[in-house]
Amino acid sequence: MHPPSTNLSNVELVGLLIFAGFLRFCGLGSKIERRKLDDPAVSTGWASAINNQELLFWISPRCCLVAFDNYVLNFVEIDNQLLDEALISNIGCNDTCNLQMQSRIYTPAPSIDAFTSGSDYQRNLATESSKQRHSFLCLSLHLYVYGMAVVLEKKDAGDWIYRGEGAANIVLSYNGSSPAFVGKVLRIQKAPRNGSPRCESPRYGSDNEDNHSAELALTTDECLLWKEIEDLGSAPSREIAEQLYVQHIITPLLGSEHVDAGIRVHVSSEFLELVEKNVLCQRPSWRVDAAKVNPLCDYALLISDHSIFPQGNLKGKFSISVEIKPKCGFLPDSRFISEENAIKKRITRFKMHQSLKLHQREISDTSEYDPLDMLSGSKERVHKAITALFCTPQNNFRVFLNGSLIFGGLGGGADITSCMIGNAFEDVLKCVIQADDGLRTTNFLQLVTEAVSGSGLLDRLLEVQKLDIFDIEGAIHAYYDVVSQPCIACRDLGEDQLSGRYAYLHSMPLDKSLKIVRDYLIAATAKDLSMMISFRPREDGDVESSYSGVFLETTNQSFDYKASFFDLDMKPLKKMEHYYELDQQIVSCYTQMVKRKNKVENAATIDAYARDPTENRCVSGYTLFKVQAESS
Numbered sequence: 001m002h003p004p005s006t007n008l009s010n011v012e013l014v015g016l017l018i019f020a021g022f023l024r025f026c027g028l029g030s031k032i033e034r035r036k037l038d039d040p041a042v043s044t045g046w047a048s049a050i051n052n053q054e055l056l057f058w059i060s061p062r063c064c065l066v067a068f069d070n071y072v073l074n075f076v077e078i079d080n081q082l083l084d085e086a087l088i089s090n091i092g093c094n095d096t097c098n099l100q101m102q103s104r105i106y107t108p109a110p111s112i113d114a115f116t117s118g119s120d121y122q123r124n125l126a127t128e129s130s131k132q133r134h135s136f137l138c139l140s141l142h143l144y145v146y147g148m149a150v151v152l153e154k155k156d157a158g159d160w161i162y163r164g165e166g167a168a169n170i171v172l173s174y175n176g177s178s179p180a181f182v183g184k185v186l187r188i189q190k191a192p193r194n195g196s197p198r199c200e201s202p203r204y205g206s207d208n209e210d211n212h213s214a215e216l217a218l219t220t221d222e223c224l225l226w227k228e229i230e231d232l233g234s235a236p237s238r239e240i241a242e243q244l245y246v247q248h249i250i251t252p253l254l255g256s257e258h259v260d261a262g263i264r265v266h267v268s269s270e271f272l273e274l275v276e277k278n279v280l281c282q283r284p285s286w287r288v289d290a291a292k293v294n295p296l297c298d299y300a301l302l303i304s305d306h307s308i309f310p311q312g313n314l315k316g317k318f319s320i321s322v323e324i325k326p327k328c329g330f331l332p333d334s335r336f337i338s339e340e341n342a343i344k345k346r347i348t349r350f351k352m353h354q355s356l357k358l359h360q361r362e363i364s365d366t367s368e369y370d371p372l373d374m375l376s377g378s379k380e381r382v383h384k385a386i387t388a389l390f391c392t393p394q395n396n397f398r399v400f401l402n403g404s405l406i407f408g409g410l411g412g413g414a415d416i417t418s419c420m421i422g423n424a425f426e427d428v429l430k431c432v433i434q435a436d437d438g439l440r441t442t443n444f445l446q447l448v449t450e451a452v453s454g455s456g457l458l459d460r461l462l463e464v465q466k467l468d469i470f471d472i473e474g475a476i477h478a479y480y481d482v483v484s485q486p487c488i489a490c491r492d493l494g495e496d497q498l499s500g501r502y503a504y505l506h507s508m509p510l511d512k513s514l515k516i517v518r519d520y521l522i523a524a525t526a527k528d529l530s531m532m533i534s535f536r537p538r539e540d541g542d543v544e545s546s547y548s549g550v551f552l553e554t555t556n557q558s559f560d561y562k563a564s565f566f567d568l569d570m571k572p573l574k575k576m577e578h579y580y581e582l583d584q585q586i587v588s589c590y591t592q593m594v595k596r597k598n599k600v601e602n603a604a605t606i607d608a609y610a611r612d613p614t615e616n617r618c619v620s621g622y623t624l625f626k627v628q629a630e631s632s
């Protein structure tokens, strides 16, 4: 939504300059740090995103302020008085500030849409403003603005508590009282410890002498890859590129109402050190061994806490959230998949990867979860998938009550759900599901099924995952053309294959190769992201809730629910090589496991046949096994 462009009248212009002068007069400008506009670190949180180019800085609910070009932030909920103060301490101009007067006045009515994705507060604000139909003053500022950057210092560390972590980030939730942070989580980047396998990971640029410096900018090839996407290819740092990636690529694909790209806040090294110390005892030891807080990263991402509702809980009631990492929900059908790997067209990557993980002792049992069920669009199959996730959560399923973990692994995976864990969970659900003992978990899983199926979110996700149409066995050839290196995949293939389908890939124009790789990496994000569905009880007769609703027939309960996606990281281009190798490894491990299993089963059957030849009459090992299985 773009505000209609009108020129600023002289009176308004003078008013603005007087206001700027007033700030200077108050000496407020001196507290303010000078930053370049194209650095999203300018973010102070006192702004709301209107679209990808423009922002509103709010003076008060009755007066909106400035739209910045090329500069995107999220709105932070604060009360009116704080909002006024925030403005005064955050917006300043002086003579060197080049305010290019591409200014305009617009009325706020159309801006309501812009707020529907935000908090209730934002919505109320928009509604109130529209009633009063105040004119909003928007300025496009160029070159420099002055903004007081939020810096988290050592004294703030105690307000942040461990929420969880993945391979790349530690996430903290806020336990303090600053309105700017209430309802937010802080996502802090990790760095691999020397000697950990992840040190060699392409994310950290194994070909780079300094592991951390790889984070500082996109590589030349990555700039080329993403150049068509607004500002992304020219982003001054990887962090900014990653944020733009979520804003410009992922958000439109998954829906702005389900994504929060977050804002960057500065963190001092003392803050990071203390946080690291504070959370140490809660982190899984294998995560501690693998990585630590990246001490060289001076920013963190402030994102909405998807496990709670922005307005808090109604009348002191609970909110319960389910985190699901769905993984890849389709079987590839690319003609570039070699005959030896044809099994990929029949067996999901998730299932095959489970074998490799078991083999490498990353997990103690394989999961029965099937991503094809989860993304099938069929309620019965979604229910089957959610039940399987409950039985073997691994790192694919967690439940939080009022933001605290009540089921699943904190910061990692969880094994098979034991009776004890199941009973404890059933017990905790007493405050959530009104059903007799032994029936609450079943009803809860049904509730999750209803919301997941009703939201339609996974249909959207599947579409994005399916941007991978060539499979890694096709995309890897395009990758080597993009990076102008000899194709390792071709080196491994026989002559006859080379002259055929793969030659076609290498004869493509560069823009086609770029698109294949781009789509593959976007799909990779979609195959690795997580979603959070949060529920809170809906009051009787509350028909005006701004959230979607779900009715649990068996217990006669109504809930509000909201669904969000997170962990939407841009995958590094260099990771294509890892994807290719891992794919080969997964297939090879799985096929060997099947062969071994068949061999053992055949041997057992032949053994049984030798003992009593009259029982089994068939000759092939497979049939012998089947006959034996049926007869037993």
Ligand SMILES: O=P(O)(O)O[C@@H]1[C@@H](OP(=O)(O)O)[C@H](OP(=O)(O)O)[C@H](O)[C@H](OP(=O)(O)O)[C@H]1OP(=O)(O)O
Pocket (backbone or CB within 6 Å): 166, 167, 168, 203, 353, 395, 524, 527, 528, 569, 571, 575
């Ligand atoms: O390759 P996969 O499918 O194992 O996915 C990796 C995930 O493993 P999973 O199998 O979900 O346990 C892995 O998750 P864990 O560390 O196992 O919790 C990461 O999400 C990794 O992404 P990144 O390197 O942090 O960007 C993920 O790597 P990408 O493949 O998404 O790049």
Ligand SMILES: Nc1ncnc2c1ncn2[C@@H]1O[C@H](COP(=O)(O)OP(=O)(O)OP(=O)(O)O)[C@@H](O)[C@H]1O
Pocket (backbone or CB within 6 Å): 163, 164, 165, 166, 167, 168, 169, 170, 171, 185, 187, 303, 304, 305, 306, 307, 323, 398, 528, 530, 532, 566, 567, 569
């Ligand atoms: N916005 C959020 N709201 C609530 N909880 C969150 C949010 N973001 C992350 N978390 C919690 O923190 C954990 C780790 O976050 P995240 O998945 O982003 O880490 P990661 O290191 O990027 O993961 P991966 O291993 O997939 O790369 C999640 O499993 C989730 O429980």
